[in-house]
Amino acid sequence: MQIKRFEAASTQEALSKIRSELGPDAVVLSTRKLRGGRSPLLEVTAAVDAGPVAGAGKARPGKAQAAPPPPREEGEAAAGDLRRDLGEIKTLLAESALRSFPYGEFLEMREMLDTFFDTMGFQRKEKFPGALQKIYHHLVSIGVSRPKAFLLVSTLNRNLPPGKLQDETALGRTAEKLLSMSIGLSYRGAERKRICALVGPTGAGKTTTLAKIAARATLEEKKRVGLITTDTYRIAAAEQLKTYARIMQVPIEVASDKTAFRVALAKLSDRDLVLVDTPGKNSAEPGYIDRLRDLLQLDAPVETSLLLPLTSSQDNLAENVARFRPVGYQSIIFTKLDESRHFGRIYNVIDQERKPVSWVTSGQNVPQDIERIDPGRLANMIMTSTLQ
Numbered sequence: 541m542q543i544k545r546f547e548a549a550s551t552q553e554a555l556s557k558i559r560s561e562l563g564p565d566a567v568v569l570s571t572r573k574l575r576g577g578r579s580p581l582l583e584v585t586a587a588v589d590a591g592p593v594a595g596a597g598k599a600r601p602g603k604a605q606a607a608p609p610p611p612r613e614e615g616e617a618a619a620g621d622l623r624r625d626l627g628e629i630k631t632l633l634a635e636s637a638l639r640s641f642p643y644g645e646f647l648e649m650r651e652m653l654d655t656f657f658d659t660m661g662f663q664r665k666e667k668f669p670g671a672l673q674k675i676y677h678h679l680v681s682i683g684v685s686r687p688k689a690f691l692l693v694s695t696l697n698r699n700l701p702p703g704k705l706q707d708e709t710a711l712g713r714t715a716e717k718l719l720s721m722s723i724g725l726s727y728r729g730a731e732r733k734r735i736c737a738l739v740g741p742t743g744a745g746k747t748t749t750l751a752k753i754a755a756r757a758t759l760e761e762k763k764r765v766g767l768i769t770t771d772t773y774r775i776a777a778a779e780q781l782k783t784y785a786r787i788m789q790v791p792i793e794v795a796s797d798k799t800a801f802r803v804a805l806a807k808l809s810d811r812d813l814v815l816v817d818t819p820g821k822n823s824a825e826p827g828y829i830d831r832l833r834d835l836l837q838l839d840a841p842v843e844t845s846l847l848l849p850l851t852s853s854q855d856n857l858a859e860n861v862a863r864f865r866p867v868g869y870q871s872i873i874f875t876k877l878d879e880s881r882h883f884g885r886i887y888n889v890i891d892q893e894r895k896p897v898s899w900v901t902s903g904q905n906v907p908q909d910i911e912r913i914d915p916g917r918l919a920n921m922i923m924t925s926t927l928q
């Protein structure tokens with residue numbers, strides 16, 4: 541790996557210096573503001589994978605002597621490069637974190653990487669027809685991460701005959717199909733169980749969603765439903781669910797510990813569907829996740845769904861996914877789609893976690909604002925960025 545340090549007055553200037561000296565495969569390792577002098581100066585360290593550092597304006601190092609790859613494989617090569625770049629970036633970020641990198645600088649560096657990715661992505665995208673670029677920008681605008689959007693678009697570019705890449709409508713449909721296939725990978729092996737527990741951060745919509753699912757199952761599927769709330773931390777929490785239970789005329793049990801939970805399950809053994817609400821307590825509190833995992837470890841199979849509000853930032857979604865992973869959830873329910881159009885974040889999460897999305901909710905009305913969702917519908921929502 542070749543590492544080189546650059547000084548520039550702006551991000552753009554730094555990027556153009558890096559590109560002309562190290563070529564388009566260079567990655568930014570660090571960036572910091574230099575103090576002193578009349579105008580602000582940026583110090584950027586960048587690296588390229590192999591080969592000698594070439595002079596300004598010269599061809600790309602290492603790859604200069606190599607024969608140019610055949611055009612059909614260019615997208616694949618670029619995608620491979622990007623995957624490698626990202627892997628390397630992740631390692632570098634982890635290393636930086638270990639060396640207790642100052643947080644401000646860390647954020648600045650991430651911002652820089654985004655700008656860098658945009659510029660690099662754009663350079664490579666220039667080879668893409670306009671219709672494909674439009675799809676890339678749409679995906680990014682609704683929250684699909686840049687690398688994932690790039691991979692989707694480059695897959696289309698690689699696999700479609702050039703004629704098909706000009707027709708925007710047909711291309712949009714194909715993109716939707718590809719997205720649906722990609723999402724479908726996460727749905728393999730998904731099955732519904734008799735006992736369903738909802739977990740997730742406070743205010744995600746667990747109690748409201750549980751009431752919606754209960755009402756749907758009772759009214760539409762004519763199932764005999766039973767409810768259990770393990771949320772005994774706040775008196776109002778149990779009351780909230782009891783009110784719904786009374787309206788729907790379904791039995792409800794309150795369980796404050798595992799023994800009481802087992803008793804409650806036994807009482808509801810004649811029910812076709814048992815829905816379990818979990819505490820709306822600060823999930824970051826020590827011991828919370830362990831207690832939840834222990835509670836839901838039963839002899840009977842349980843489908844645990846993680847609720848994630850789409851109003852959360854991508855970082856916050858990732859944080860909650862990581863926090864609740866030890867509970868061992870099988871599916872995800874995205875809530876509050878009426879309050880955010882960042883449907884692309886759904887794709888990022890399930891592509892990363894490889895878990896199916898069982899429901900999405902889009903409002904406070906019980907039982908209306910909930911929808912069972914499949915890969916095709918999700919892909920359509922992402923491509924049209926509407927709930928319809």
Ligand SMILES: Nc1nc2c(ncn2[C@@H]2O[C@H](COP(=O)(O)OP(=O)(O)O)[C@@H](O)[C@H]2O)c(=O)[nH]1
Pocket residue numbers: 740741742743744745746747748749820875876877878879901902903904909
């Ligand atoms: N806009 C919107 N609000 C929702 C949705 N689902 C739940 N809420 C609201 O979010 C708040 C917290 O919901 P709640 O079910 O008590 O969350 P819990 O703490 O996870 O049980 C309440 O005001 C709900 O009405 C949704 O899909 N869209």
Ligand SMILES: [Mg+2]
Pocket residue numbers: 746747748771777818819820
């Ligand atoms: Mg609740």
